[in-house]
Amino acid sequence: MKNRLKVLRAERDWSQADLAxxxxxxxxxxNALETGKYDPSxxxxxxxxxxxxxxxxxxxxxEA
Amino acid sequence: MxxxxxxxxxxxxxxAKVAAALGLSGGVVGFGSxxxxxxxxxxxxxxxxxxxxxxxxxxxxxxxxxxxxxxxxIVSVSRKTALRVLDPGSARxxxxxxxxxxxxxGLVCLLAGLMLAAPVLAISIFDPLPSELAAAVMMGIVAxxxxxTVGNLTLWSRSDELVRRVMSETGAAxxxxxQGALFLWAAGEKLNLLPxxxxxxxxxxxxxxxLLISTLVAGRRGFGS
Numbered sequence: 001m002k003n004r005l006k007v008l009r010a011e012r013d014w015s016q017a018d019l020a021x022x023x024x025x026x027x028x029x030x031n032a033l034e035t036g037k038y039d040p041s042x043x044x045x046x047x048x049x050x051x052x053x054x055x056x057x058x059x060x061x062x063e064a
Numbered sequence: 065m066x067x068x069x070x071x072x073x074x075x076x077x078x079x080a081k082v083a084a085a086l087g088l089s090g091g092v093v094g095f096g097s098x099x100x101x102x103x104x105x106x107x108x109x110x111x112x113x114x115x116x117x118x119x120x121x122x123x124x125x126x127x128x129x130x131x132x133x134x135x136x137x138i139v140s141v142s143r144k145t146a147l148r149v150l151d152p153g154s155a156r157x158x159x160x161x162x163x164x165x166x167x168x169x170g171l172v173c174l175l176a177g178l179m180l181a182a183p184v185l186a187i188s189i190f191d192p193l194p195s196e197l198a199a200a201v202m203m204g205i206v207a208x209x210x211x212x213t214v215g216n217l218t219l220w221s222r223s224d225e226l227v228r229r230v231m232s233e234t235g236a237a238x239x240x241x242x243q244g245a246l247f248l249w250a251a252g253e254k255l256n257l258l259p260x261x262x263x264x265x266x267x268x269x270x271x272x273x274x275l276l277i278s279t280l281v282a283g284r285r286g287f288g289s
Contacts, residue, residue, distance in 0.1 A: 016153065016154075017154050017155075017156060021159075024224075025224040025225065025226065026151075026224050026226065026227065027151060027153060027154050028151065028153075028226060028227075028286065028287055029224055029225065029226040031153065031286050031289060032226055032285050032286035032287075035286055035289070037284065037285050037286040038226055038229065038285055038286065040225070041225050044225060
C-alpha cells in the first residue's frame with residue numbers, strides 16, 4: 001500500500017520522531033510506514049487521518 | 065585530503081558509528097569470555113571438553129543474550145545515550161517512558177541469557193553435580209523464568225503495534241518451521257535413521273531458530289533503519 005505520510009510530515013516540518021510522539025508509536029513504526037514495510041492497523045490509520053485532518057483514502061492508496 | 069575524507073561518507077554516519085561500537089563490544093565480550101573460559105579450564109574450575117554441541121551452542125546464545133541485555137541496560141540508564149545507541153535514527157534524548165521500556169527489554173534479555181546459561185554452567189563447574197545443588201539451580205531457574213515471563217508480558221502490553229506484529233510474525237514463523245523440522249527429525253528417529261535428540265538439544269535449536277527468525281522479521285519490517 002502506498003501512502004503520503006512522508007509528504008504530509010515534511011509539509012509540517014516534523015521529524016519521524018515528532019510524528020511518532022503525536023501518534024503514540026515508535027519512530028521505527030513511522031519509518032516502516034513511510035518505506036512501505038508495514039501497513040497500519042485500522043485504528044492507527046484513523047488516528048493518522050484525524051491528525052492530518054484528511055480522509056484515510058487520501059493518505060493511503062491501494063496499489064492494486 | 066584529510067583522513068576522514070578518504071572514508072566513504074556512510075562510515076561517518078551515527079548508524080555506522082553505533083554498528084562499529086557494537087561490533088567492537090561483541091569482539092571484546094567474545095574474546096574476553098573465551099579467555100576466561102580457557103583460564104578457568106586450565107585452573108580446573110570448569111570442564112568444557114565433555115560438553116555436547118547443544119551445550120556449546122546454548123552457552124554461546126546465552127553469552128550473546130547476556131552481553132546484549134547488559135549493553136541495553138547500560139546505555140538506557142541515561143536518556144541521552146538510550147535512543148542515540150538503540151535507535152540512531154532518532155538523534156535525540158529518550159523520553160522517561162522510552163528509557164524505561166529499553167531498560168525492561170535489556171533486563172528480559174539478560175534474564176533469558178542467565179536462564180539458558182545456568183544449567184550448562186552448573187554441569188561444567190560441578191562434575192558430578194550434587195542433587196541438592198541441582199535442585200537449588202532448578203529453583204533459581206524457575207524463579208528467573210517467572211520474573212522473565214512477567215517482564216515479557218509487560219513488554220508486550222507496552223509495545224506499539226509494529227513491535228507486536230514482529231513478535232507475532234516471529235512466533236508464527238518459528239512454530240511453522242520448527243514443527244516441520246522437529247516432526248521430520250522425530251520421524252527419522254522413530255525409524256532408527258537419525259540419532260535421538262535430547263530436550264536440551266531441541267530447546268537450543270528452538271532458541272537459535274527463534275533469534276535468527278526474529279532478526280530476519282525485524283529487518284524485513286525496517287528495524288535498524
